[in-house]
Amino acid sequence: MNDYKSIALAESRAYVFKIILRLSGYLAIAILCGVFITLASKAALSLQETGLSFFYTSTWDPVRDSFGAFPFFIGTMVTSVLALTISLPFSFALAIFLGEYLKQGRLSNIVSTTLDLLAGIPSVIYGFWGLFVLVPLIRDFQNMLGIVPHGVGIFSSSIVLALMIVPYSASISREVIALVPQDLKEAAQSLGATQFEVVTRVILPYAKSGIFAGILMSFGRAISETMAVTMLIGNANKIPTSLFSPANTLASVLANEFAEASEALYLSSLISLALMLFFITAIFSFVGRWIIRRWMVNG
Amino acid sequence: MNDKKSILELKNFNLYIQDKQILKEINLPFYKNKVTAIMGPSGCGKTTLIRSINRLNEGIPDIKMTGEMRLYNKDLLEMNAILVRRKIGMVFQRPNPFPTMSIADNVLAGFILNGVRLTKQEKEEIVTGSLEKTGLWDEVKDNLHRKGTFLSGGQQQRLCIARALAMKPKILLLDEPTSALDPKATERIEELVNELKSNVTIIMVTHNMGQAERISDYTVFLYLGELVEYEETATIFDSPKHSRTKDYLTRKFG
Amino acid sequence: MKLKNSLKSRLAKDVAFKIVVGVLSAMLILPLLFILFYIVKHGSASFSWGFFTQTPVQVGETGGGVSNAIIGTLMLIGTASVFAIPLGILIGIYLSENRQSKVAEFTRLCVDTLQGVPSIVMGIIAYAWIVMPMGGFSAFSGGVALAIMMLPIVTKSTEETLILVPDSLKEASLALGVPYHSTILKVVLPAGKSGIMSGILLGVARVSGETAPLLFTAFGNPFMATNLFKPVNSLPLLIFNYATSPYEDWQTLAWGASLLLVLFVLSLSILAKVMVKK
Numbered sequence: 001m002n003d004y005k006s007i008a009l010a011e012s013r014a015y016v017f018k019i020i021l022r023l024s025g026y027l028a029i030a031i032l033c034g035v036f037i038t039l040a041s042k043a044a045l046s047l048q049e050t051g052l053s054f055f056y057t058s059t060w061d062p063v064r065d066s067f068g069a070f071p072f073f074i075g076t077m078v079t080s081v082l083a084l085t086i087s088l089p090f091s092f093a094l095a096i097f098l099g100e101y102l103k104q105g106r107l108s109n110i111v112s113t114t115l116d117l118l119a120g121i122p123s124v125i126y127g128f129w130g131l132f133v134l135v136p137l138i139r140d141f142q143n144m145l146g147i148v149p150h151g152v153g154i155f156s157s158s159i160v161l162a163l164m165i166v167p168y169s170a171s172i173s174r175e176v177i178a179l180v181p182q183d184l185k186e187a188a189q190s191l192g193a194t195q196f197e198v199v200t201r202v203i204l205p206y207a208k209s210g211i212f213a214g215i216l217m218s219f220g221r222a223i224s225e226t227m228a229v230t231m232l233i234g235n236a237n238k239i240p241t242s243l244f245s246p247a248n249t250l251a252s253v254l255a256n257e258f259a260e261a262s263e264a265l266y267l268s269s270l271i272s273l274a275l276m277l278f279f280i281t282a283i284f285s286f287v288g289r290w291i292i293r294r295w296m297v298n299g
Numbered sequence: 300m301n302d303k304k305s306i307l308e309l310k311n312f313n314l315y316i317q318d319k320q321i322l323k324e325i326n327l328p329f330y331k332n333k334v335t336a337i338m339g340p341s342g343c344g345k346t347t348l349i350r351s352i353n354r355l356n357e358g359i360p361d362i363k364m365t366g367e368m369r370l371y372n373k374d375l376l377e378m379n380a381i382l383v384r385r386k387i388g389m390v391f392q393r394p395n396p397f398p399t400m401s402i403a404d405n406v407l408a409g410f411i412l413n414g415v416r417l418t419k420q421e422k423e424e425i426v427t428g429s430l431e432k433t434g435l436w437d438e439v440k441d442n443l444h445r446k447g448t449f450l451s452g453g454q455q456q457r458l459c460i461a462r463a464l465a466m467k468p469k470i471l472l473l474d475e476p477t478s479a480l481d482p483k484a485t486e487r488i489e490e491l492v493n494e495l496k497s498n499v500t501i502i503m504v505t506h507n508m509g510q511a512e513r514i515s516d517y518t519v520f521l522y523l524g525e526l527v528e529y530e531e532t533a534t535i536f537d538s539p540k541h542s543r544t545k546d547y548l549t550r551k552f553g
Numbered sequence: 554m555k556l557k558n559s560l561k562s563r564l565a566k567d568v569a570f571k572i573v574v575g576v577l578s579a580m581l582i583l584p585l586l587f588i589l590f591y592i593v594k595h596g597s598a599s600f601s602w603g604f605f606t607q608t609p610v611q612v613g614e615t616g617g618g619v620s621n622a623i624i625g626t627l628m629l630i631g632t633a634s635v636f637a638i639p640l641g642i643l644i645g646i647y648l649s650e651n652r653q654s655k656v657a658e659f660t661r662l663c664v665d666t667l668q669g670v671p672s673i674v675m676g677i678i679a680y681a682w683i684v685m686p687m688g689g690f691s692a693f694s695g696g697v698a699l700a701i702m703m704l705p706i707v708t709k710s711t712e713e714t715l716i717l718v719p720d721s722l723k724e725a726s727l728a729l730g731v732p733y734h735s736t737i738l739k740v741v742l743p744a745g746k747s748g749i750m751s752g753i754l755l756g757v758a759r760v761s762g763e764t765a766p767l768l769f770t771a772f773g774n775p776f777m778a779t780n781l782f783k784p785v786n787s788l789p790l791l792i793f794n795y796a797t798s799p800y801e802d803w804q805t806l807a808w809g810a811s812l813l814l815v816l817f818v819l820s821l822s823i824l825a826k827v828m829v830k831k
Binding site for chain 1: 563564566567569570571573574575577578580581582584585586588589591592640643644646647648650651656657659660662663664665666667668669670671672673674676677678680681682701704708732733734735737758759761762763764765768769772789792793796797804807808811814815818819821822823826
């Protein structure tokens with residue numbers, strides 16, 4: 001009889017456990033919805049007051065209550081595109097180097113471990129390094145060119161950003177390249193193709209959508225990067241006029257101004273920027289993952 | 300056949316997964332302390348049937364079962380699944396000892412995982428007893444505290460049998476227990492089944508006809524979810540009544 | 554003749570490509586290693602006993618340390634872990650146990666999206682959820698921000714590990730009459746222990762270097778603070794504040810803090826790697 005009792009107890013515990021599991025799953029959904037609802041509801045005031053012009057006006061002047069997000073949107077896009085362009089050849093070369101030329105061995109291990117470790121260095125330290133090593137170099141360069149030697153600005157932050165996303169995008173490209181079936185490569189080799197031809201005629205065509213997805217995801221990474229950019233971009237709330245201009249990104253303006261925003265409209269406008277940032281990064285990572293999943297299913 | 304005592308009896312048992320009928324109107328008694336072999340070509344539902352007896356199919360979505368499985372005149376489909384499984388042990392196709400546990404703990408797993416507290420003496424008795432029954436004692440007695448994963452496949456499978464026997468089940472289900480083993484290890488398991496049947500009723504799925512002939516007392520032949528023939532093993536192998544059984548036994552299909 | 558020539562040019566192309574790939578890779582690895590070297594060089598100079606035991610001093614005085622930031626960082630990581638580890642593991646179990654369910658599919662999508670939310674946005678969320686209702690900056694709010702960032706990492710690694718645990722183990726346990734929760738907690742989870750542990754370490758490594766979510770939550774504090782509901786300093790915050798300050802003494806402290814943080818994060822990642830290999 002005791003046996004039955006203990007089994008009934010075990011059953012009810014198992015039932016409770018299943019419910020807890022399900023509730024935790026729901027909680028993950030609730031957290032994401034909560035993030036969105038919080039941002040949307042706090043951004044509502046600014047979008048009511050400023051209307052759609054919030055997205056296309058280019059004056060951001062909290063003192064005069066004029067809030068236009070356009071300079072930050074441009075700042076974000078320019079820095080990220082530039083960073084991605086700089087990093088792409090490198091991360092791609094690295095992925096091919098590790099995936100095709102240096103598959104095993106100590107050097108390969110050292111290189112990939114170094115990459116992993118570098119991906120773990122906090123962003124604030126990259127910013128710190130940029131400020132003390134890169135910015136003086138850029139300033140010299142600007143003096144040479146005869147332009148205002150800001151040092152900080154879009155160019156400096158893009159270079160550091162490029163360094164930061166390389167380990168990430170290299171590891172995605174590497175995973176994508178690893179998914180190219182070995183027998184395809186071997187088939188090409190057995191027909192007398194050189195390694196170069198295997199890469200350009202077999203691997204790249206096969207993996208192109210995966211690589212494209214990797215680029216999208218790296219782009220999302222670059223957009224959401226905050227600290228290093230905040231420290232290096234020069235913090236200017238206007239549309240950049242050259243690659244060396246100081247500017248601000250969506251993330252950096254939040255880092256700089258959120259703590260000092262005391263007025264309701266100012267705060268709400270900043271949260272609207274956060275909402276924009278949330279959407280842009282969510283879309284990039286969503287589309288990237290979707291392409292990869294489809295690519296993996298269809299081959 | 301009716302003079303023997305049936306311990307488990309299937310009555311009009313049907314099983315559907317998503318409207319597809321996997322098992323059709325199965326009526327089948329299993330006799331106490333006998334070995335019953337379930338045979339049939341792959342996809343005939345034999346594994347599904349044996350898993351139903353252990354109530355292991357319940358995790359499958361859209362599964363529906365009708366009919367009865369009477370265990371001591373009680374429908375085990377109506378009973379608590381945990382209670383059923385404590386009375387009916389099961390051994391799987393591939394040996395699956397718990398990789399995080401030592402050999403001794405693997406034998407005791409049914410108690411440990413169910414939170415039953417045992418004294419040191421009880422533990423020793425169970426470990427020694429179950430390992431002796433499976434002929435594993437002499438092979439592992441010096442390594443009881445090592446992980447079970449270093450054992451050979453056949454030893455691992457016998458460890459899994461010892462783990463099931465430790466719970467003192469009334470019925471032991473074996474789902475193609477030798478399909479992942481080499482001939483030598485297979486032979487050892489077959490001997491073991493013969494030794495065990497004085498104490499426990501054994502139901503065994505196999506696609507190895509020789510194995511069924513060697514060790515079972517009764518043989519069931521399933522085809523496409525239907526019970527084609529059920530007889531004493533000697534009878535079914537000597538003179539199968541149905542042409543399907545005859546074809547299968549003479550390797551015309553399967 | 555023609556074939557031979559073209560073969561020559563093909564081989565030349567191949568060699569050229571190999572060289573380009575090698576050079577680009579080297580060009581990239583070198584500056585990255587240089588960054589690491591630079592941090593070690595400048596950081597180790599400021600390591601001393603006082604660096605670990607004292608709090609920062611005012612401008613003009615020499616010496617001082619980052620003990621308050623070390624304690625603050627540990628408090629933040631602790632708070633984040635308390636929330637993120639159990640919840641992350643539970644969600645990971647839920648996802649691996651319900652592979653076909655539509656709700657689980659949606660949950661997975663939400664976890665992935667959560668992982669991509671920029672860290673600065675997490676800071677704003679924790680500000681809205683905790684700082685505003687409680688009326689002030691606090692270690693707790695910072696910990697919550699970090700917890701939400703850590704959650705997806707723990708969840709994904711748990712799920713990915715548990716999917717690899719063979720179903721046969723689960724069935725072996727169920728067949729012994731072990732109830733579902735004991736099967737998961739005592740058989741399935743232990744089988745995936747090393748993978749889950751490494752996920753936790755990676756999660757901690759990831760959030761311990763985060764600055765952006767702390768700017769308006771933990772906020773920073775020049776003094777030693779151990780109250781969970783008061784502002785605290787943290788190593789990344791200290792680096793940010795002192796790196797952008799004009800005082801050399803503070804910058805020196807920031808280099809030391811950078812090295813300390815890098816060492817901490819890197820040893821966690823190495824430990825995580827070693828765990829998975831085992």
